[in-house]
Amino acid sequence: MNKTGTVAISASDLTKIYGERAALSHGSFVVPSGSVCGFVGPNGSGKTTTIRMLLGLITPSGGSATVLGESIKHPEKYLPRVGAMIEGPAFYPALSGRENLKVLAELGGFPLSRVDELLAKVDLADRGGSKFKTYSLGMKQRLGIAAALLPNPELLILDEPTNGLDPSGIQEVRRIIKDLANGGTTVFVSSHILSELEMICEYLVMLREGKVIFSGRTQELLSAQKPMIIARPEYEVDLTKLTNTLSEAGYQITIVDGALQIAAAKEASAEINRLAFDSGITLSSISIVLPTLEETFFEMTGDNK
């Protein structure tokens, strides 16, 4: 839980069934207020369905949820304080970016002066007058983010915000998210770029086949995974000899880029060092690394294709 102990989103047994297929089955998770929470899962795992239920666009088949302390049965009570970009940006192609934002600002009762401010924030100030249909994918995505920021939200829900963005655009989104989080905004963000999420998310909700398989601190998830010991011999010719020595000692080894990756607890590093020394091999480095979020994700979801 965060410093104030309040939750921005809380789902309990949230379920959505289409015909005989459960898009989300008894999903329970909590997103603490003021945190940046990643929402990950393979395609079709139920992320967008969950987001749509939280925004009142889809009626759950069962369970309950609250957003900013209000039940999702009454979205009118919390949506004025929520910004959202769902499943990519959707705007009127014949209207300019500026006009599109004005439509949403008028609808939500937000000052029109925010429109130009937000266009500048997402680096679209000079193209605000161009028709949406002339925008590149990255520009469309940035306009979607600007639209989500219109209400100056307490909670920002972003579904794949970095799709189609170039590296500098991705960095910009990361900066925007961090700035918002520093200002106290809760950010609930789904993305396929797990390295991005690892960098910015303190919390994670992980889905697989409509089920929540993890909900909690990112660090908690990563530290629960088996670490990897990376041992690099001083001379590359010693790689095979070292592999044989360690294999005989019962370690599982993979050779990657002139180094051995050994799946073992961190306590084993001393023994590995000793075995190498006893075999007459000098190690130029030995380090312990935790698996990345991506590796953890693949291991947990079994989706490593």
Next chain:
Amino acid sequence: MIRVVIAELRKLRRPSLLLGTIATVGGLSALFTSIVFLMIDSEDGNTKRGESIGPKELSEAIGLVYGFKLVGVFLGVVALCIFASQTAQEYSLGTLRNLLVRQPSRMKILAGKFIAMKLFALVMVLFAGALSIAISFALAGRAKVDTTEWGTSAAMHILFESALNIFLATLCFGTFGMILGLLFRSPISAIAVGVLWNLILENILAALINSTRKWLPGINFANLGEGGYPDLTYKHSIAVSLSYLIIGGAIAAILFKKRDVAN
């Protein structure tokens, strides 16, 4: 709800739609009014179904709005297309989810859209009427039509009544289009079904089984615009039109309110 109306008007006043509608409506109004006056001596007739109307009839007070009344049903078809596309495109473009996040009350969205489109239809009817009257005055001399009666209070009364009837008929067609837009959720499907039904299928049906004419929606909507006839009264058309629109509107509104927004 006012906020929804203002937001919708912003979409409706986009140049491509506004100028396209003005051009279409203006073109139709100019075409039908011109035919009445320019083909006044034609043996093929100068009004609907090859009938003829001469300078004597056109010199009466009703002559002022004769062209305008002819274009009425086409204004209805234009309204049907606009109402249907403006409603269905929210689904096909995926923009409905944005609207509902900013205004969660679905009934307010629907009502706001309807009011904005009504205002758009009113502008369309007034423009078509003004253009038709201007063309009527411009061509009256050439067709040897005396326009003295056109300035009388009787003519003003007929003009007001005709404009109101055409606006009402346009609204009925538009609402029908909006219902189709909500049901089909695709602009092309909604427009195709609406236009095919009103312009082709109803006429075939009425020609094959004459008794159906009294109960078909499009024929009754159009009859409102023309002010009614002895064999199909204005009162009857009001009742039939309202019945269709209230029942259809209720079904579409319930679907709009309850249906998941999954695209």
